[in-house]
Amino acid sequence: MPESARLRNIPLQKEEPASITVAEPVLIRPAQPADGAALIAAAAAIDAETEFLGVAGQRHPWAERPEAELRSLAENKRGVVLLALTADGAIVGYLSAFLGHFTRNRGNLFIAVVGLREAYRGQGIGTRLFETVEAWARERGVWRLELRVSSLNERGQALYRKRGFAVEGSIRGGVFRRGAWTDDFWMGKLIEPLPGRPLATAGTEGARISAGASRTAPRIRPMRAGDGAGFRALDLRFAEILPFALKLPSEVAAAEAVERDIAANPADPRLWLVATVPGARGGDSVVGFAAGNIEFGFRMQHDAFVNVVVLPEHAGQGLGRRLHGGIESWALDNGARRLTAAVQAPNRAGRAFAAALGYEGEVTMRGYSLIGGRRVDRLRLGKLFGA
Numbered sequence: 001m002p003e004s005a006r007l008r009n010i011p012l013q014k015e016e017p018a019s020i021t022v023a024e025p026v027l028i029r030p031a032q033p034a035d036g037a038a039l040i041a042a043a044a045a046i047d048a049e050t051e052f053l054g055v056a057g058q059r060h061p062w063a064e065r066p067e068a069e070l071r072s073l074a075e076n077k078r079g080v081v082l083l084a085l086t087a088d089g090a091i092v093g094y095l096s097a098f099l100g101h102f103t104r105n106r107g108n109l110f111i112a113v114v115g116l117r118e119a120y121r122g123q124g125i126g127t128r129l130f131e132t133v134e135a136w137a138r139e140r141g142v143w144r145l146e147l148r149v150s151s152l153n154e155r156g157q158a159l160y161r162k163r164g165f166a167v168e169g170s171i172r173g174g175v176f177r178r179g180a181w182t183d184d185f186w187m188g189k190l191i192e193p194l195p196g197r198p199l200a201t202a203g204t205e206g207a208r209i210s211a212g213a214s215r216t217a218p219r220i221r222p223m224r225a226g227d228g229a230g231f232r233a234l235d236l237r238f239a240e241i242l243p244f245a246l247k248l249p250s251e252v253a254a255a256e257a258v259e260r261d262i263a264a265n266p267a268d269p270r271l272w273l274v275a276t277v278p279g280a281r282g283g284d285s286v287v288g289f290a291a292g293n294i295e296f297g298f299r300m301q302h303d304a305f306v307n308v309v310v311l312p313e314h315a316g317q318g319l320g321r322r323l324h325g326g327i328e329s330w331a332l333d334n335g336a337r338r339l340t341a342a343v344q345a346p347n348r349a350g351r352a353f354a355a356a357l358g359y360e361g362e363v364t365m366r367g368y369s370l371i372g373g374r375r376v377d378r379l380r381l382g383k384l385f386g387a
Contacts, residue, residue, distance in 0.1 A: 026092065026125055028132050031081040033074075035091070036066030039081070042091035046115040077140075079109075082132055084116070084125050092117045095129040099142070102246050105369040105378075107195070109137050111147040114156075130163045134191070143195055143375075144367050146188040152177060157185065165189045169363030172382055173338055175299045181337070186363040186380065194367060199346065199374045216277045218287050218319055220326060223272035228258035230286035231274070238309060244344040244371055269294045271330045275310070275319055287311045290323035292331055304331035306341045308353075315349075324357055338384045344369070345377040359383045 031039055043060050062069040073079055084093035093116035100108040116125055149156050165187040174184035232255045239249045275288030288310040294301060306327055310320045331339060341359060343350040359381040368378035
């Protein structure tokens with residue numbers, strides 16, 4: 001089931017340093033659940049002092065339960081929040097980073113937030129935060145670090161290049177800043193030694209499955225309660241047949257978990273569509289799925305994240321286009337200026353489908369996943385609606 005990108009798509013960067021000398025020592029350590037309230041307060045103060053993080057006055061996604069979020073992060077071992085603290089325990093900076101969701105991309109660490117109070121910039125604290133998170137990553141077998149930075153943030157870019165990051169592409173019209181739509185850069189760093197071997201681009205197309213086209217035209221409708229088992233069957237099928245799928249069959253969510261996601265009422269707009277045909281034993285059989293998700297917070301409210309999948313035996317009938325058309329119309333109605341999608345580089349059919357719909361390649365995430373002992377790139381694609 002698609003997961004919220006609330007934290008993993010925030011374009012967050014270190015602000016430009018100020019020329020203020022701070023004599024007191026600063027400690028770097030992982031955040032604990034008890035730090036929750038102070039972390040939220042520090043994040044709000046940092047947001048008010050920079051144009052490159054969250055919008056001042058906008059609530060942090062963890063604001064309702066920061067202690068529980070930090071506890072879950074530690075228990076699930078899915079990432080880390082590092083704090084920069086003064087001798088008296090005041091939080092003056094922080095860095096948050098999150099591992100990939102699945103076994104095959106868990107060696108990818110997304111650095112979502114790097115923020116410092118204005119009076120503490122230019123003191124090397126940002127460098128120390130990066131040194132600490134990289135050490136944390138190496139201890140856990142991470143092979144890739146990545147982040148997103150504004151094209152306007154030249155000092156932030158200089159820091160990241162100094163730490164070994166390279167630009168992997170541009171997200172066109174990523175964020176509205178200084179009265180205009182500006183690009184964001186995606187930057188990545190590969191940690192040596194890299195596991196596995198690189199994947200050759202030739203002859204790596206996924207296995208094709210021969211099947212007769214269905215005689216019943218699929219019906220497209222919003223996902224609803226009761227679709228959990230059908231969606232799980234679809235998700236499991238793709239995990240089993242696609243050689244470069246990120247998700248292993250064992251990582252496919254249970255029908256009960258899918259039902260909980262369907263019933264959830266998120267604050268941000270979303271639309272989930274299913275394509276169904278009558279099942280052999282009654283009810284609906286899910287043969288295609290499309291999702292659109294928009295984050296209204298953190299300057300991302302104009303970008304809709306899109307996912308479309310169709311079973312092989314129903315390909316070539318225009319079903320994918322119909323599903324995508326429903327998501328695109330919904331996105332336009334909700335004020336989106338662009339669509340964002342992602343595809344594994346070896347997925348030639350997926351790349352051709354996206355290109356036919358008007359998507360253009362924007363970012364190549366080098367060595368994003370490790371599948372069958374081979375490093376696989378992931379492509380981030382974008383489609384803009386207007387200037």
